[in-house]
Amino acid sequence: MNYDLVEMFREKLDSFTISDYYGLNSPGLTCYLNSVLQVLFMTEDFREAVKRCCSKDSTTIDPQLERLFGDLQRSMAKTHDVINKLGITNVYEQRDAAEYFERILCWTSPEAAKIFKGELNHKTECLKCKDRNDSRSSFWFLPLVVEDLLCQTYSVEDGLKAFFKGKKVCGDNKMFCNRCNKKRNADFGCEITHNPEILTLLLKRFSFDYKCRCYVKLHCNVDVPQTLHIKNCKYDLYAIVNHFGNLTGGHYTAHIKSFETHVVSLQ
Numbered sequence: 001m002n003y004d005l006v007e008m009f010r011e012k013l014d015s016f017t018i019s020d021y022y023g024l025n026s027p028g029l030t031c032y033l034n035s036v037l038q039v040l041f042m043t044e045d046f047r048e049a050v051k052r053c054c055s056k057d058s059t060t061i062d063p064q065l066e067r068l069f070g071d072l073q074r075s076m077a078k079t080h081d082v083i084n085k086l087g088i089t090n091v092y093e094q095r096d097a098a099e100y101f102e103r104i105l106c107w108t109s110p111e112a113a114k115i116f117k118g119e120l121n122h123k124t125e126c127l128k129c130k131d132r133n134d135s136r137s138s139f140w141f142l143p144l145v146v147e148d149l150l151c152q153t154y155s156v157e158d159g160l161k162a163f164f165k166g167k168k169v170c171g172d173n174k175m176f177c178n179r180c181n182k183k184r185n186a187d188f189g190c191e192i193t194h195n196p197e198i199l200t201l202l203l204k205r206f207s208f209d210y211k212c213r214c215y216v217k218l219h220c221n222v223d224v225p226q227t228l229h230i231k232n233c234k235y236d237l238y239a240i241v242n243h244f245g246n247l248t249g250g251h252y253t254a255h256i257k258s259f260e261t262h263v264v265s266l267q
């Protein structure tokens with residue numbers, strides 16, 4: 001990681017006055033957190049819910065978020081309280097924005113966090129006896145595996161179709177069927193059983209490079225549609241968290257369309 005370069009880039013970005021909004025003044029290299037906090041701040045229903053639900057319960061992160069959001073409406077704000085609450089001790093260690101998005105929502109009161117919460121049903125069907133098993137799980141985001149398409153553009157719409165497309169598991173991946181009491185070929189698939197009010201997609205931009213024997217970042221272009229339709233729900237794009245650099249180091253920024261001014265700005 002080129003520490004000086006990242007630090008210089010961060011300072012430059014912090015000093016720009018390019019929107020109607022304020023930046024976050026944080027110690028170290030916590031751009032992974034700042035980008036997520038700015039998106040949460042700019043999510044109207046979440047901002048309101050945190051203010052409304054803000055419990056005195058010290059186990060939630062609501063009080064710290066509520067204070068931060070209040071500060072951000074007036075001036076550049078400091079993230080120290082949130083950093084302490086999340087237990088981040090080394091502010092110079094780069095982390096993953098998606099991991100911290102999830103961590104913040106897990107620590108937020110359920111009433112506020114539910115805006116981002118969806119539910120999936122995973123179904124497995126034995127191809128021999130047709131016995132079907134269903135299991136439900138909640139999600140904060142849907143992970144889409146970006147494919148290395150040799151410089152072609154990856155389509156988020158196609159990625160979502162692939163995510164929900166059923167697949168057969170066979171060979172070494174056979175599933176154990178309780179009714180047959182044996183490992184069998186099976187159909188596997190998942191569907192949304194509860195649409196989150198706000199849908200978050202995680203683009204997994206890395207693959208294993210067998211030549212280097214390590215994971216590498218995929219830098220291909222990605223086509224993100226302005227509007228997505230999933231099971232009778234329409235989602236309009238309003239925020240993107242971007243990562244520049246590679247898997248060993250880089251910088252996160254967020255592009256957010258304001259619900260107040262409808263202008264897109266870089267945070």
Ligand SMILES: [Zn+2]
Nearest residue numbers: 126129177180
């Ligand atoms: Zn069976």
